[in-house]
Amino acid sequence: MKVIDHINNSKKTLFSFELLPPLKGHNISGIYRTIDPLLTFNPSFINITYHQQEVVYKKHKSGLLEKRTVRKRPGTVAISAAIKYKYPSVDVVPHLICGGFSKEDTEYALIDFHFLGINNILALRGDPPKGMRVFAPEKEGHPYATGLVEQIVAMNKGKYIDEEMENTTPTDFCVGVAGYPEKHIESPNITSEMKFLKQKIDAGAEYIITQMFFDNENYFTFVKNCREAGITVPIIPGLKPITTLHDINILPQVFNIDIPEDLVKAIAGCRNNEEAFRVGIEWSIQQSKELIRYGVPVLHYFTIGISENIRQIASAVF
Numbered sequence: 001m002k003v004i005d006h007i008n009n010s011k012k013t014l015f016s017f018e019l020l021p022p023l024k025g026h027n028i029s030g031i032y033r034t035i036d037p038l039l040t041f042n043p044s045f046i047n048i049t050y051h052q053q054e055v056v057y058k059k060h061k062s063g064l065l066e067k068r069t070v071r072k073r074p075g076t077v078a079i080s081a082a083i084k085y086k087y088p089s090v091d092v093v094p095h096l097i098c099g100g101f102s103k104e105d106t107e108y109a110l111i112d113f114h115f116l117g118i119n120n121i122l123a124l125r126g127d128p129p130k131g132m133r134v135f136a137p138e139k140e141g142h143p144y145a146t147g148l149v150e151q152i153v154a155m156n157k158g159k160y161i162d163e164e165m166e167n168t169t170p171t172d173f174c175v176g177v178a179g180y181p182e183k184h185i186e187s188p189n190i191t192s193e194m195k196f197l198k199q200k201i202d203a204g205a206e207y208i209i210t211q212m213f214f215d216n217e218n219y220f221t222f223v224k225n226c227r228e229a230g231i232t233v234p235i236i237p238g239l240k241p242i243t244t245l246h247d248i249n250i251l252p253q254v255f256n257i258d259i260p261e262d263l264v265k266a267i268a269g270c271r272n273n274e275e276a277f278r279v280g281i282e283w284s285i286q287q288s289k290e291l292i293r294y295g296v297p298v299l300h301y302f303t304i305g306i307s308e309n310i311r312q313i314a315s316a317v318f
């Protein structure tokens, strides 16, 4: 089922979560170990992230550096298919990014998803590669997620890159996009943020999943700004529980988000990661309960491969 149908068919807040493919060389069984304890909460869908290749430098004995391109977490397409067929009651939402993809590569990826019977995509631009400040699209690739949404919507109408192709089969993807309650790091201001978010929706995206946030007021303000900008689609809050003492310093750097002072104080009072893990669960439970009262369509958790905290949160709120 499509994400938008899950939302439209439900009167209560749904549960979903995001998984990362395993690091190259590791087994898919880790993915199943994350999913299995969460099945009891009836997840409507599971998102699988996409990781573009990175440039790494290998130092040789001679001291010379060799430049290599590696994909540390490959397998998004295969993992999506494996989950779809192992857990028939759950839908999968693979992420598809612009980075590293020409429009033709994108078309082939979409054909694979279509043939696999997967009809949900979260369409993203991707971040600039590590060590670079500016995102550079692939030659013949999309510079922004809007272009990717447009390409998927065109395929839903049977339009492929080669416009001379006749009698093509239309695909049937439901497309979601990302939103940033605390503003995307590259956006000069909220007005610009809303303008380009609306472009993605006008291009055909049917819902938004937000970046993580730790203060629900940021989500409420974001929804208000979206509605004022004419964005009417469902806005799914993305939540990530704190798991270690260092999260309060690392997450703001990586995701351009603020940690509320009360949470900073609570983590600062922890003696070790185990205590921080418990504080993270409790904070996320309170956030989740308030968001349910507000009437959010889905609570979407970023697992980063850990399910025990999400299991405890889900059992307290669903």
Ligand code: FAD
Binding pocket: 048, 049, 050, 051, 052, 095, 096, 097, 123, 124, 125, 126, 127, 128, 143, 144, 145, 146, 178, 179, 184, 185, 186, 187, 192, 193, 196, 197, 200, 209, 210, 211, 212, 238
């Ligand atoms: P866009 O919507 O293209 O926006 C990027 C920036 O460009 C924004 O500042 C926007 O305001 C601006 N902009 C948009 N259009 C224009 C225009 N026409 N002219 C000028 N400026 C414009 N990354 C991954 O690599 N893999 C993943 O699996 C992944 N999953 C994610 C899941 C969620 C829920 C979220 C919130 C993020 C995820 N990301 C992922 C991170 C995401 O790729 C980055 O945040 C990226 O920097 C922006 O992606 P976007 O799709 O929001 O980009």
